Amino acid sequence: MKKVVIIGSGFGGIEAAEVLKGKVDLTVIDKNPFFIYQPSMHEVAVGRTKEKSIRFDLKKYYEKHNIRFYNEELWCVKPFEKVVLTKTRKISYDYIILAIGGVTNYCGIKGMKEHSFDIWDYKSIQETIRKETEKSRFYKEKNNIIVCGAGLTGIELAAELIERTKANILLVEACKDILPGLKKAEKTVFNILKNKGVHIMTNTVVSRAEKGVVYLRNNKKIYAGTIIWCGGIKANPVNQKTGLRTNNRGLIMTNEYLQSSNASIYSVGDCAYQYKNPQPTTAQTAIQEGRTAANNILLSINNKDKEIFRQKNQKYLVSLGRWKGVYLEKTLRTGIIPAIIKKLVEKTYVFKHILL
Numbered sequence: 380m381k382k383v384v385i386i387g388s389g390f391g392g393i394e395a396a397e398v399l400k401g402k403v404d405l406t407v408i409d410k411n412p413f414f415i416y417q418p419s420m421h422e423v424a425v426g427r428t429k430e431k432s433i434r435f436d437l438k439k440y441y442e443k444h445n446i447r448f449y450n451e452e453l454w455c456v457k458p459f460e461k462v463v464l465t466k467t468r469k470i471s472y473d474y475i476i477l478a479i480g481g482v483t484n485y486c487g488i489k490g491m492k493e494h495s496f497d498i499w500d501y502k503s504i505q506e507t508i509r510k511e512t513e514k515s516r517f518y519k520e521k522n523n524i525i526v527c528g529a530g531l532t533g534i535e536l537a538a539e540l541i542e543r544t545k546a547n548i549l550l551v552e553a554c555k556d557i558l559p560g561l562k563k564a565e566k567t568v569f570n571i572l573k574n575k576g577v578h579i580m581t582n583t584v585v586s587r588a589e590k591g592v593v594y595l596r597n598n599k600k601i602y603a604g605t606i607i608w609c610g611g612i613k614a615n616p617v618n619q620k621t622g623l624r625t626n627n628r629g630l631i632m633t634n635e636y637l638q639s640s641n642a643s644i645y646s647v648g649d650c651a652y653q654y655k656n657p658q659p660t661t662a663q664t665a666i667q668e669g670r671t672a673a674n675n676i677l678l679s680i681n682n683k684d685k686e687i688f689r690q691k692n693q694k695y696l697v698s699l700g701r702w703k704g705v706y707l708e709k710t711l712r713t714g715i716i717p718a719i720i721k722k723l724v725e726k727t728y729v730f731k732h733i734l735l
């Protein structure tokens with residue numbers, strides 16, 4: 380049996396493993412013991428959802444499916460020897476699927492990493508907000524929470540925070556509009572957030588941060604009990620340890636079959652960049668790419684023509700607090716239904732992987 384190693388067990392890696400199980404000699408490695416359903420982390424940050432309902436244990440999951448799983452960090456790939464190295468193991472392969480996602484991009488803003496939370500710190504955010512809320516009972520003025528970055532994560536978090544805390548929620552965005560990249564939804568989401576009471580500051584560039592204060596490029600500063608950074612992701616630095624060709628942002632370049640510069644190494648999801656057909660960095664993309672990469676490995680083992688990656692219609696489900704959401708496909712819908720559908724998608728994904 381051909382040996383396939385999947386590195387990274389997020390949305391892309393898990394999907395690929397599901398296609399390949401039982402058909403190849405499969406090994407999955409991930410540096411984390413749990414899968415975390417990232418689209419719902421903001422709900423845990425505000426205490427609406429429990430952490431345990433958005434995660435599952437990878438070891439248990441792979442045991443159930445008779446798939447070899449190592450909870451280890453990729454150290455490097457040696458393509459000439461055809462081995463993957465972790466700190467303690469040397470794993471030989473015929474094919475690799477690299478699906479290690481991205482890392483938080485602090486955009487070089489001085490002090491931001493040290494003095495802000497990112498959404499992965501959801502438990503610390505919850506705890507800090509609780510403490511700040513308690514303290515604020517003794518003061519007349521409301522406490523400030525600054526959310527830096529009004530992309531999907533920032534707007535979803537701001538909407539939850541305004542519902543769940545008594546603080547002023549300041550949503551700061553460097554671009555002239557919120558939701559850069561989702562033009563169709565921008566106005567609607569802007570109005571919903573504004574009506575909820577979120578203070579939206581567009582065209583506002585953050586230049587540095589210190590404990591409890593964010594400095595703006597226009598020399599103003601904003602004090603806040605809590606600063607949360609939602610400025611997006613950048614390439615995982617581990618990409619550079621693979622020896623594969625990367626683009627100017629450090630993402631692994633792949634062709635339409637999702638092969639990297641080394642034909643036996645496929646790359647999918649947030650760590651990859653299809654140079655002929657760039658895709659949005661979403662869970663949907665990672666899942667679809669994971670499936671295509673796995674299928675292409677099976678096709679190539681069977682000496683058949685590989686399939687070209689074709690993205691199914693991208694749909695966006697955005698939650699704006701507990702009872703409101705936005706659904707964007709060809710048209711835009713708002714109301715309670717998108718919020719419910721988003722919750723159902725999360726529950727189905729997580730429970731399916733816990734139970735089956």
Ligand SMILES: Cc1cc2nc3c(=O)[nH]c(=O)nc-3n(C[C@H](O)[C@H](O)[C@H](O)COP(=O)(O)OP(=O)(O)OC[C@H]3O[C@@H](n4cnc5c(N)ncnc54)[C@H](O)[C@@H]3O)c2cc1C
Nearest residue numbers: 387389390391410417418453479480648649660661662665
């Ligand atoms: C707050 C938030 C909200 C989001 N909301 C949505 C949404 O509503 N809809 C949507 O479609 N997308 C959403 N996304 C984006 C989506 O979560 C990502 O696009 C998706 O997770 C990418 O999947 P992936 O498999 O490429 O990487 P990931 O899911 O990030 O998985 C990467 C895996 O690789 C592992 N790994 C990393 N480095 C190493 C290493 N060196 N060695 C071993 N393992 C490693 C990690 O532990 C992780 O398990 C959201 C993201 C965030 C952060």
